[in-house]
Amino acid sequence: MTQKNTTQISEFLLHGFSSQPEVQRVLFLLFFFMYLLSLLGNITIILLIRCDMQLRQTPMYFFLSYLAVADMGFATTIIPKTLRNLLSRKKTITYSGCLTQVFFYIYFGNVDSYLLASMAIDRYAAICRPMYYSSFMSHKRCLQLAMVFWTIPMMHSLLYTILMAGLEFCNPGEIHHFICDINPVLDVSCSDSRVINLVLMTEGVVEILGPFALIIISYAFIFYSIMKIPSAIGKRKAFSTCGSHISVVVLFYGGVSWVYFKPHAKNPGLQDMVATVMYTMVIPMLNPFIYTLRNSEMKAALSRFMRRHFC
Incomplete structure (x- = not known):
């Protein structure tokens, strides 16, 4: 019986994007610019909602402010370490740093998912139950x-972090990804991972698909109610209140589905990493612009904010 080459490793080597210095410099500038836009946009969203009485008292924008906080946490979990590795010859992450990244990566990703579900529930109540909206979506x-x-999501991410902390890893610990995600880390483990794989296929699937199912059910009722509106103007107005949220849902779950709901490859390809970039970096950057440029109330609040503070 052969003995596994295991060790208590202190760091992992991340095989991310191209090793060519020219490509790494371009990626560094791109990701740095995306991170700045993400921080600036989401901080603007939070300030607008917290400083504007009309928005602050509206449930949709209450959840949107928390979504902005989660998006900043999501991007901050991934981008700073990625930027550092793009400028380093040795692209490593410590063992404790990897587990920490796993925890917050799962945590903020699931918070995003649940907040998108809560916003879908809010749209359902506003369109399908307008008479009871104020009591159904009260501040409490x-x-x-x-x-x-x-x-x-905190309990969910803590479960996976504890399970992964009990694994032993092959030496050297080379992760074929630019982040510490569950499947790439499991690929370098020499321990029996049947338990964590079982949890991934049961609790993990429910955790991801549960909020998505709530969104689908909510919009099924919403579209049914909108189709019963007799006037074309009324239908267009009702659809416009959902357009921004639908755009964010499609972008977010499109990237998540590509990474997690296709056959797992031992070494993630470029398409997997691009999909990961989409929902960890691009979407947190785009969310503020989607919700401001496509939303008349946010544009009006921004105009009031600018007049109050800069005019």
């Missing part, structure tokens, strides 16, 4: 939903 109910949707 919004706080309860926010507390639940920040707590459940």
